[in-house]
Amino acid sequence: MAKKLIGDPINRIDGKEKVTGVARYSADIKRLDLVHGVLVMSTIAHGRIRQIDASATMNVPGVVGVMSHENAPKIGGMEKNKNSAQATDRVLHVFQDDQVHYNNQPIAMVLAETFEAATEGADRMRIIYDVEPLKPELPANIDKAVKPERLPREDDQVDTQRGDMKAGMGEATVHFNETYRTPTQIHNALEPHALVSYWEGDKLTMYSATQAVSSTQKRVAELFGIPRDNVRVICQYIGGGFGSKGTVFSQNMLGPLAAKFIKRPVKLVLKREHMFGMVGSRSATVQRFSLGAKADGQFTAMGHHSIVQTDDFDDFAEPAGVISRMLYAVPNQETTHKFIRANIGLTSPMRAPGEAPGVFVLECAIDEMATLLKVDPLALRLKNYAETDPHRNLPFSSKSLKACYERGAGQFGWAKRNAEPRSMRDGNHLIGMGMATTVYPVNRGESSAKVQLNADGTVRVETATQDLGTGTFTILTQLVAEVFDISPDLVTLAAGDTRYPEAVGSGGSRTTVTTGSAVVQVAKEVLTKAKKMALNDTKSPLYATPESEIMIEKGRLYRKSDPRKGELLSSLLKRNGGKALEEMQESKAGAEKNKYSMYGFGTIFAEVRVDEALGEVRVSRLLSVVSAGKIVNEKTARSQMLGGMIWGLSMALHEDTLRDPRTGRIMNPNLAEYHVPVNADIKEIDNIFIAEEDETVNPAGVKGIGEMGVVGSVSAIVNAIYHATGKRHRDLPVTPDKLLV
Numbered sequence: 007m008a009k010k011l012i013g014d015p016i017n018r019i020d021g022k023e024k025v026t027g028v029a030r031y032s033a034d035i036k037r038l039d040l041v042h043g044v045l046v047m048s049t050i051a052h053g054r055i056r057q058i059d060a061s062a063t064m065n066v067p068g069v070v071g072v073m074s075h076e077n078a079p080k081i082g083g084m085e086k087n088k089n090s091a092q093a094t095d096r097v098l099h100v101f102q103d104d105q106v107h108y109n110n111q112p113i114a115m116v117l118a119e120t121f122e123a124a125t126e127g128a129d130r131m132r133i134i135y136d137v138e139p140l141k142p143e144l145p146a147n148i149d150k151a152v153k154p155e156r157l158p159r160e161d162d163q164v165d166t167q168r169g170d171m172k173a174g175m176g177e178a179t180v181h182f183n184e185t186y187r188t189p190t191q192i193h194n195a196l197e198p199h200a201l202v203s204y205w206e207g208d209k210l211t212m213y214s215a216t217q218a219v220s221s222t223q224k225r226v227a228e229l230f231g232i233p234r235d236n237v238r239v240i241c242q243y244i245g246g247g248f249g250s251k252g253t254v255f256s257q258n259m260l261g262p263l264a265a266k267f268i269k270r271p272v273k274l275v276l277k278r279e280h281m282f283g284m285v286g287s288r289s290a291t292v293q294r295f296s297l298g299a300k301a302d303g304q305f306t307a308m309g310h311h312s313i314v315q316t317d318d319f320d321d322f323a324e325p326a327g328v329i330s331r332m333l334y335a336v337p338n339q340e341t342t343h344k345f346i347r348a349n350i351g352l353t354s355p356m357r358a359p360g361e362a363p364g365v366f367v368l369e370c371a372i373d374e375m376a377t378l379l380k381v382d383p384l385a386l387r388l389k390n391y392a393e394t395d396p397h398r399n400l401p402f403s404s405k406s407l408k409a410c411y412e413r414g415a416g417q418f419g420w421a422k423r424n425a426e427p428r429s430m431r432d433g434n435h436l437i438g439m440g441m442a443t444t445v446y447p448v449n450r451g452e453s454s455a456k457v458q459l460n461a462d463g464t465v466r467v468e469t470a471t472q473d474l475g476t477g478t479f480t481i482l483t484q485l486v487a488e489v490f491d492i493s494p495d496l497v498t499l500a501a502g503d504t505r506y507p508e509a510v511g512s513g514g515s516r517t518t519v520t521t522g523s524a525v526v527q528v529a530k531e532v533l534t535k536a537k538k539m540a541l542n543d544t545k546s547p548l549y550a551t552p553e554s555e556i557m558i559e560k561g562r563l564y565r566k567s568d569p570r571k572g573e574l575l576s577s578l579l580k581r582n583g584g585k586a587l588e589e590m591q592e593s594k595a596g597a598e599k600n601k602y603s604m605y606g607f608g609t610i611f612a613e614v615r616v617d618e619a620l621g622e623v624r625v626s627r628l629l630s631v632v633s634a635g636k637i638v639n640e641k642t643a644r645s646q647m648l649g650g651m652i653w654g655l656s657m658a659l660h661e662d663t664l665r666d667p668r669t670g671r672i673m674n675p676n677l678a679e680y681h682v683p684v685n686a687d688i689k690e691i692d693n694i695f696i697a698e699e700d701e702t703v704n705p706a707g708v709k710g711i712g713e714m715g716v717v718g719s720v721s722a723i724v725n726a727i728y729h730a731t732g733k734r735h736r737d738l739p740v741t742p743d744k745l746l747v
């Protein structure tokens with residue numbers, strides 16, 4: 007069996023259900039006697055609820071109840087609802103007190119026989135507040151920044167230092183020191199957060215749109231103070247999450263709480279507007295970056311100091327500086343993180359949390375340094391190429407970045423770029439070409455899986471994982487099919503439900519790395535069992551063959567030295583009583599984690615066309631070339647890359663969350679005024695994978711790609727705008743008003 011480093015681009019196994027409308031998303035779940043819940047959100051950003059008047063609401067025909075802090079059932083595990091610096095376990099607002107910490111905080115829920123009645127009832131709620139002074143946003147409060155206790159990932163230090171920063175800067179002949187800003191971003195998944203919850207005695211079932219069925223089960227049980235097994239979470243389909251469904255946010259408690267309150271099943275679907283606050287956001291940042299280089303381009307010192315904005319009640323600190331520690335071979339370095347608190351909705355991971363805003367700064371700064379040094383930006387990156395991880399002092403498990411640069415530059419036509427800014431023009435349009443490095447760590451968590459090889463040659467796999475929309479269900483069947491070298495059609499996957507073995511949450515590009523490895527590991531165990539069965543079976547052509555001598559091809563075991571000697575797995579199992587062979591195991595990183603530094607690497611090239619009279623930027627070409635271990639399915643992987651790059655374009659040019667500084671109120675909580683790209687914004691866009699064999703990284707040989715697309719695209723586009731116009735933009739998004747100044 008030949009090793010395939012770039013796997014077949016097969017269609018999604020759930021593609022037909024999705025396009026024919028058969029797929030039932032969480033909001034599609036029906037239940038007898040269902041009540042519809044609609045949330046009422048705070049209109050102030052800081053203060054207390056003095057009075058709730060629901061009389062007009064209760065007069066709306068069909069309204070059956072209003073739940074607020076005045077009457078909501080008390081939650082048994084409320085002591086667990088406290089500050090957490092991790093991405094998971096966030097502080098939730100679940101009607102247990104009268105405090106308001108941000109605009110658009112859920113403060114009541116109207117329950118009605120129809121969605122329309124609940125909506126009208128919610129509109130008729132009258133709330134009186136006692137308003138308290140606002141904690142303002144960046145940069146007003148920048149002097150209040152403090153060092154967080156930790157960053158979300160335990161292994162990431164808050165501050166780092168290596169070498170001697172001062173001496174390093176002293177050695178430099180060219181110095182660079184600038185400050186960049188990025189805004190609050192809202193995930194805006196296409197599918198709104200939705201769940202249907204019902205209790206049967208003290209047992210809770212939730213059909214919930216979540217990136218993490220297993221950890222939702224754990225957290226919801228913990229907060230209710232009930233045994234974990236009493237909670238079942240099901241999620242068969244998700245319409246995007248990007249971090250906003252990665253952890254338990256308030257709605258995942260408010261749904262079941264309302265079901266308890268009204269003693270009926272409750273369907274709760276967030277409105278678009280409700281998604282601006284309670285379900286997370288990417289932190290605004292102010293980042294100061296300094297870089298020193300010798301005349302030949304060698305970096306001598308680098309400083310990356312991030313101030314990130316977080317909410318008033320939790321401790322999530324966007325890890326913006328972590329990639330600067332490892333991407334280039336720079337001997338002297340200082341990176342720090344501080345945060346400030348403001349009366350804003352929850353900050354949280356959002357597609358490449360830390361890496362996206364941090365690498366925007368790093369990769370723009372390197373472009374700026376290339377300008378100062380008058381060298382090609384790609385040549386400058388090669389000059390400072392890190393052959394080993396300079397932060398952890400470890401070899402990389404694999405790194406094919408040079409091949410990516412080379413392929414990308416060739417494909418994109420980088421050599422045709424005239425280095426001089428404003429030198430390329432087409433009629434009214436200034437043309438610019440920019441590039442950047444992209445990178446993302448391999449985050450392997452823990453997942454369990456059960457694999458069952460049946461006597462008819464089919465395989466059943468069980469694991470609780472959800473499919474975030476990336477194609478997880480499809481590629482897990484592919485990975486298992488490869489172990490037995492059979493068609494993926496012969497593999498059935500049972501997933502998206504906590505009744506199956508626990509699996510990691512789909513965040514941090516973790517799923518293929520973690521759950522993919524789990525299914526491969528367990529499938530290989532089952533295959534080993536089959537080999538042992540054959541070599542112990544006197545009736546098998548493989549009787550007494552050493553296990554290491556037994557190979558598999560197309561579901562048939564055979565002897566390596568004599569391939570004619572062998573038999574189908576199905577024949578073997580049928581002769582041995584017809585029972586299935588099965589195995590269940592937990593799978594997680596081992597010693598390799600401390601011996602190697604593991605990242606996916608790549609590069610993004612961007613071409614922009616700028617109309618200076620209109621301040622309009624069009625990204626005419628976007629190309630990524632990435633290496634990320636084995637690519638399981640070229641089609642779904644490509645979708646991930648293109649989607650991520652469109653995210654990068656969106657961060658560079660469009661997205662901004664506007665709050666009124668006087669009231670803390672969100673001014674654009676809708677897709678009319680919060681801009682994301684549409685089809686017309688995307689021109690030529692392409693991705694190339696560089697095949698990479700990495701046997702160390704994990705059993706599946708894969709690195710995550712969900713976040714690689716966004717990381718480098720932002721800076722590639724902003725660098726291209728500089729090349730087109732000769733004007734540097736250090737404040738995202740680069741909107742027309744900024745281009746016209």
Ligand code: MOS
Pocket residue numbers: 217247248249250252355356357358359512513514515
């Ligand atoms: Mo993500 S932000 O790791 O869902």
